[in-house]
Amino acid sequence: MAWTGKVLRVNLTTGTCTTEDLRMDWAKSYLGQRGLATKYFVEEVSAKVDPLSPENKLIYATGPLTGTMASTGGRYSVITKGPLTGAIACSNSGGYFGNELKSAGWDMVIMEGKSPKPVYLLIENENAKLMDASDLWGKSVWDTEPAIKTKHQDPLMRVCSIGKAGENQVLYAAIVNDLHRAAGRSGVGAVMGSKNVKAIAVRGTKGVGNISNPKEFMKVTYEKKKILAENAVTGTGLPTYGTQVLMNVINEMGAMPTNNHRDVIFDGAKDISGEKMHEPRKTDGKANLVTNQACFGCTIACGRISKIDETHFTVENKPQYHGASGGLEYEAAWALGSSNGVNDLEALTYVNFLCNEHGIDPISLGATISAVMELYEMGVLTEAQLGCKAPFGSAQALVKLSEDTCNAVGFGVEIGQGSKRLTEKYGQPQLSMSVKGQEFPAYDSRGIQGMGLAYATSNRGACHLRGYTVASEVLGIPVKTDPLVTDGKAGLVKAFQDATAIFDSAGICVFTSFAWTLADVQPQVAAACGDEFDMANLETMGERIWNMERQFNLEAGFTKADDDLPARLKKDAAKVGPAKGLVNGIDKMLPEYYDLRGWDTEGRPTSATLERLGL
Template sequence: MAWAGKILRVNLSTGTVASEPLKMDWAKQYLGSRGLASKYLVEEVDPKVDPLSADNKIIWSTGPLTGTMASTGGRYTVVTKGPLTGAIACSNSGGYWGAELKMAGWDMVIFEGRSEKPVYLYIADDVAELRDASGLWGKSVWVTEETLKTQHQDPLLRVSSIGLAGENQVLFAAVVNDLHRAAGRSGVGAVMGSKNLKAVAVRGTKGVGNIANPKEFMRVTFEKKKILHDNAVTGQGLPTYGTQVLMNVINEMGALPTRNHKDIQFEGAKDISAEAMATPRATDGKKQLVTNQACFGCTIACGRISKIDQGHFTVENKPQYWGASGGLEYEAAWALGAANGVNDLEALQYANVICNEQGMDPISFGATIGAVMELYEMGVLTAEQLGIDAKFGSAQALAHFVDITARGEGFGKEIGQGSRRLCAKYGHPELSMTVKSQEFPAYDSRGIQGMGLTYATSNRGACHLRSYTVASEVLGIPVKTDPLTADGKPELVMAFQDATAAFDSAGICIFTSFAWTLADVQPQVAAACGDEFTLENLNQIGERIWNMERDFNNRAGFTSKDDTLPPRLLNEPAKTGPAKGLVNKLPEMLPKYYEIRGWDHDGQLKPETRSRLGL
């Protein structure tokens, strides 16, 4: 059985740390990571709790394949009730932290209550202690990680922490590990900050030794790694260009949201693309992209390491940002760039670096700036309020906003509340491109219809990682579907949602799904955990997790009225590209989706659905 079999329960109010056995009956129903942590949250937290109160809980969780030799087995999730959305929040991260927790002998850490003073949790195998973090409060993620490694005289210590954004309750604050890997969305970092919890530092030396069938596990993981290696996306595209390979592709097909979704093609896309990152600059002859990088156990290595031009206005007097650091991914490059009409690649990298350093989700931050710039151009917001001229396309405004938002200064406090609250305050709620208060990622659902249904029904608010129909509608994986039609999309979205829940809960990266189906994951889980994990069982686990999350949200007060899109996407036809003249066809897709989900017309689980899934 590939679980460690025990969890840490940390009461921040009393300062106590206790070990308890993992509930194995739950592990067999929910697998691990996203699914299992969500089960603990759902059972222990009132759905109506204030996300930033001491009564909320926050959980770090690994999957059964985390820390093993399965490709990409380094993932962990942070699960809580999200302050940005008020819905269940589950944010996934790579790097090395998750594997380290597993190798220390723990499946999960549950934090409850609130500490009176800043603390961090230190874990070294079986030892787990809360320690004073007063000296770390007010410090960035980078300083926190470096300081803890020095204090503990251990360069291999792995740190998951918050920066100023989490401390300042930015509602899209992230939890960052390994300097630039992040549990990025829904404000999990703000919950951490509300509890005066600065970091979780872990060192594990035990390894993962309790694999059910070691010889079969070695054989099948080797076989599945070859599939990843031989695949055009996971073996060539992602290692070479990272997720940024999509920038020009999505722009050309007319689905790149631009200037707060006013347009769906960006004339500056080529300037902020993967190809631009890999092209020598005119200023110094050097490329922004330095190299690619892999997370623990990953054979794909899609991560980017980049360097900013030292002469660029953002860093010319800031030598601390001259070194190589985490580079732009597609979602961040879109949100910081096309969403605001900014085509200055170096400015995008600077904003990305600050998001990493201070722990902010670049998607929600960048998309909120898109709304700010539209409000500014309408005359609703002024340069005096904002501290700068903030027209669409202003790299200077982008750099200014990322600094003041991270520090919680001036108008940055309002940006840190996200676009829904900001747009509502200034009288234009329709300009917030969100679902359940969470900002959209980098795909316009007029040009990729399935993504509209994906966003509208996502349990954690607008999200591409809960059902990446782009794989099918754009890349033809596992089958090609027409991006401009609603036909068959309810079935496609449901299949992606359930499969993704299983991938996440196993403790592996969702990018493997470009080459693998659940039929490739199943033999790995079975060899690691036991033969009861059949393909049928894994499919049902994914469906059970999705419905459990949905039920939590319903009890938190969400209804079918929240399964919608902004008016712009439903009423304003696309102006250019293949989708010209189209709006998203959500009203056509949603009733069918409810029907195949086994929900009533109000979006509530039917009794027979609960019974079938054991909910």
């Protein structure tokens, strides 16, 4: 069995760390990581809990394939009730932290209560204790991680931490590991900050044993890595351009949300694209992109390492930003760029550095600033309030507002509450491009219809990683569907959602799904965990996980009304491009989706569905 069989429970109120055996009966029904940790969470925490109260819990979880030789087997997730949405939150990260936690002998860490003073959790294999973090409080992620490594004289230690955003309860604060990988969405970092936890530092030397069938596991993982290497997306596109390979593709489709979703094509897309990151600059002859980088065990290596032009206004006289660090990925480039009409690649890279440094989700940050820019252009917000002129297209405004948000000063405090709360405060709630309070990712659902349904029904609020129909509607994976029609999208969304739940719960990266289907994951899980994990079992398990999350949200007070899109996407037709004249057909797709899910007309799982899934 590929689980360690151990759970670390940390009571922050009393300062104690205790060991528990993993509930293997639950593991066989929910697999690991997202599914298993959510099962623990919903059993232990009321859906009515205040996300920032001591009664909320925070679970860091690995999957059975985390730390193994399965490609991309370095993932971990953070599960809690999200402060941005009030819904179930599960935020996934790569890098090296997940493997280290698993190699130290832990399937998950459950944090409960609240520490009376700032602390960090030190884990050295089976030994765990809380350490004073008073000297680290107020420091950035970039300062915290090296400080902990220096203190313990261990450069191989892996650290996940929060920056100022998490400490200051920015509602979309992230937890950052390895300096620029992040459990980025839904505000998991704010929950960590609310508990006075600055970091977790892990050193694991035990490795991952207990593979059910080692010989078969070696054979099947080798075969599946070949599929990734030979695929055009995972073997060529992502290693070369990262997720930024999508910038020009989505723009040409007329599905690039621009100026807070007022438009669907951004004329400056080519200036902030993956291709542009490769081009030598006129100022110094060097490219924005330095190299690509892989997370633990990854054979794709989509990560970007970038260096900002040292003469650019954002980093003049700021030598701390002159080195190479985590560069733009597509979602950040869109949210900070196209969404705000900004085509300054260096400015976007700088703000992305800020997000990594201070621990903040660039998607929600950029999308909230775009709502601010629209409010400014409407005259609702003024230069005096914002501290700057803030029209769409202003790189200076983007930088100023981002710095203020990261440091929780000026109008940045309000931006840190997210677009839903901000636009409601100023009487224009229709300008928040969000679902359940979480801001949209980088696909306009008038041009990619299935993504509208995926956004509306996502259990953690608007999200592309819960049902990435772009794979089918744009890239033709595993089959090509027409992005401009609603027919068949309910079934497509459900299939992607259920399959993604298994990818997430296994401990592998969802980007493998550009080349793999669930049929490629299943033999790896079976070889690692046991033959009972056949296709039928995994398919049911994915559906079970989705419905469990749904139940939590219903108990938290969400209803059918929350499975919807902003009026702009339902009433304002795309003006140009292939989707010209179209709005999103969510109202047509949603009833069919509910029916396929085995839910009633109000979006509640029927008793027959719950019984079939063992819920």
